[in-house]
Amino acid sequence: MxxxxxxxxxxxxxxxxxxxxxxxxxxxxxxxxxxxxxxxxxxxxxxxxxxxxxxxxxxxxxxxxxxxxxxxxxxxxxxxxxxxxxxxxxxxxxxxxxxxxxxxxxxxxxxxxxxxxxxxxxxxxxxxxxxxxxxxxxxxxxxxxxxxxxxxxxxxxxxxxxxxxxxxxxxxxxxxxxxxxxxxxxxxxxxxxxxxxxxxxxLYLSHEIASLKWLETLFINLWAAVLRTEVNNSNEISQNIEDISYFMKKNIENKNIYVSEYLYDYVDYKLKRWIDSAFQGRIMREDDHFVLDIPKADGQNIQKHRTIIVVDKDTGTEQYSTRWSNGLAQFLELKYRRKLSVESLKAVFIxxxxxxxxxxxxxxxxxxxxxxxxxxxxxxxxxxxxxxxLPTSRKKSYYRFPSKASFEHEDWLDSIARESIQQVKIRPVLIICENVESTENIWNELIRHGVPPHTIAKYRRDGGRGTDIQVDSSVNKDGGLHVILSYLPDNVRVEEQAFWTYISK
Structure with missing residues (x-):
């Protein structure tokens, strides 16, 4: 210019x-x-x-x-x-x-x-x-x-x-x-x-080592052993890890599971960590900790098959360059039948x-x-x-209603739906969800209560930051936008952000 x-x-x-x-x-x-x-x-x-x-x-x-x-x-x-x-x-x-x-x-x-x-x-x-x-x-x-x-x-x-x-x-x-x-x-x-x-x-710079591909058989057997293990409470997992570790080492020694001899020390060092990751992968869910989607680069699809993409739960950001370590990525790939990647080593980090x-x-x-x-x-x-x-450039109008708690999932969904239906009669309602799964559940609950689908807009927060929701000023006389936070964040900072992000007018 x-x-x-x-x-x-x-x-x-x-x-x-x-x-x-x-x-x-x-x-x-x-x-x-x-x-x-x-x-x-x-x-x-x-x-x-x-x-x-x-x-x-x-x-x-x-x-x-x-x-x-x-x-x-x-x-x-x-x-x-x-x-x-x-x-x-x-x-x-x-x-x-x-x-x-x-x-x-x-x-x-x-x-x-x-x-x-x-x-x-x-x-x-x-x-x-x-x-x-x-x-x-x-x-x-x-x-x-x-x-x-x-x-x-x-x-x-x-x-x-x-x-x-x-x-x-x-x-x-x-x-x-x-x-x-x-x-x-x-x-x-x-x-x-x-x-x-x-x-x-x-952040690590990871290095893929071709010889670690020979651990695929071990990972498959570890995953199968974890799936066979009955867990009644979280206190049992430590003992389960010890038991599975002992079982795997015996099978490696007896050549029932093939591992190259030069990898013995490495496997011995990492085995319990891998088993722990397998138990984590067993309870992790799609649309909560991660999504299955096609990665994008500069707005273009770079591959046609869906892969596991880590999601930051606080912001909703899809972290395309992030991978879980200690075998967790591989166990999730086995769980969702994706192509098994090679475990990588981390040499430098910050x-x-x-x-x-x-x-x-x-x-x-x-x-x-x-x-x-x-x-x-x-x-x-x-x-x-x-x-x-810093003070705001103009006065903000913000009133917080008393919090509500539900002990059953069905009651939680019903409470959100009824509150939304009551408020939407006079003003727009925004429901902030913890993850994609809860978004779908609340959507279905609203439909079940008779809310017409075309009146519900469903979208993902683009990183949680920089999301601008414009509300017509005519609704201010009726209280403006009604925000429902449908979950309890991990800390006060995230909880405050959930409300203040949408009080820009």
Whole structure:
């Protein structure tokens, strides 16, 4: 986008010798001038949208947080994409290499595309690392060396982690000189991956070893043994694992189950873990922990047969690049009669905690819910960050009814159906489900109660983040959208997100 008036104003600042000598010092010492330029550029690139006061305050708080990182709590509907774009542009103008982490690949692509025109006005390079083509992804890291400005790269946590491991351990030179002589900063659009229940998540580079294919017979026999085992309560599983392990070792020694001798030590080390995974696979269900679907890449089907795709239960994200380890993937393939894959070995890895800590004091994040005081204390100690709770730009109307509990599955379904039918007489109803299975069950229950199928819209949350539900303002006089959370989340943070995500108007 060309705008002669803006370009003249921009060039007048960024051609100065003071800026060229030290971009960061110049930008921080002329904050009022730089922010004015950013707001002007955004208004040009996104007519008629202009940043609101809350969004400007969010940017100022990020800029002023120098000795520590900063996590800001800002409610849904307040324009996180705009805040992320402004913040990324500011630090890129400082000469930083800016990484922006989104909850999933679709949101990363969407966020970069929405801000691209804005970045181009400021002569900032931007890209994402969400393509199936690694060469295209790696090109996003390569900045224009003729400018002092840094570049901006969007992606999901796993994509950044994978590239770090490939660059540092496999010596693939992915980043080139992007981080050489440059500060780096990370901006996170949802801090869930930093929290206690996600910080321990680890990304591995797996290596398939052809000789492990000879373990297929062992896996088949393990799965058959687990299926034959009667389990009356979970306390018996530990003893069952010991019994099956002893039985399998005897069969291997007697050559009833063939295992190459050079794999004996490896099998002895992993056997109990595999059996434990087999018991897990026995109780795991489709449309709960995973779905059977055709993987997609860039909107295109890359294969015609359905495979097991891991689902993040908190967000609904289909994690195409994630595989369960210790034989669990193989046992689920046996359970659902998929082609049996080869067990892989993990040699190099990086945890979410280690990834975020690499950015030291240049760690900035946004979230709709920071969680309890204990959660915040944990984050502060682990990542050296502080917190800010921003007010909404306008008053939100939110009333929470007393919770209801059902002890029988049939009563639970009936209660949801009756509540929905009662409320939908005057306003729309949104039912948030734990998984695909419960979605189908509630759908069928509503039909059984006489709700016409064409009045029910059924869809999956696209990653749980960035989902915009627009409700006609005419229903506000009747109480607005009625939200039913049909399950109890694992923690308060996820529970709060379930409600606040849909209170954007």
């Amino acid at each position: 060309k705008n002669p008036k803006f370009n003249e104003k921009f060039n007048k600042i960024f051609n100065l010798e003071l800026y060229q000598n030290n971009p960061s010092d110049y930008v921080h010492s002329h904050v009022d001038q730089i922010i004015s330029l950013l707001l002007y550029a955004w208004a040009i690139a996104n007519k008629p949208q202009s940043p609101k006061d809350t969004q400007i305050v969010a940017l100022l708080l990020f800029i002023s947080s120098e000795s520590k990182g900063l996590l800001e709590q800002i409610r849904t509907g307040e324009g996180k994409t705009l805040i992320l774009g402004l913040t990324a542009a500011f630090f890129a103008l400082c000469g930083y290499a800016v990484d922006v982490v989104s909850s999933n690949r679709d949101l990363a692509i969407d966020g970069e595309q929405k801000c691209r025109t804005f970045f181009e006005l400021l002569k900032l390079e931007s890209g994402h690392i969400c393509s199936e083509n690694d060469d295209i992804n790696h090109q996003s890291y390569r900045p224009d060396l003729s400018t002092k400005q840094g570049n901006i790269v969007y992606g999901e946590v796993g994509a950044f982690q994978r590239d770090i491991l490939e660059d540092e351990f496999n010596n693939k030179k992915i980043f080139g000189i992007r981080y050489k002589d440059r500060e780096k900063c990370l901006i996170i659009d949802e801090v869930d991956n930093m929290c206690l229940d996600r910080a321990r998540h680890v 945890s979410n905690k280690t990834f975020f800590q690499r950015y030291k004091t240049h760690l900035y994040g946004l979230t709709g819910t920071l969680g309890s005081e204990n959660s915040q204390s944990f984050l502060a100690d682990l990542y050296n960050v502080q917190f800010a709770d």
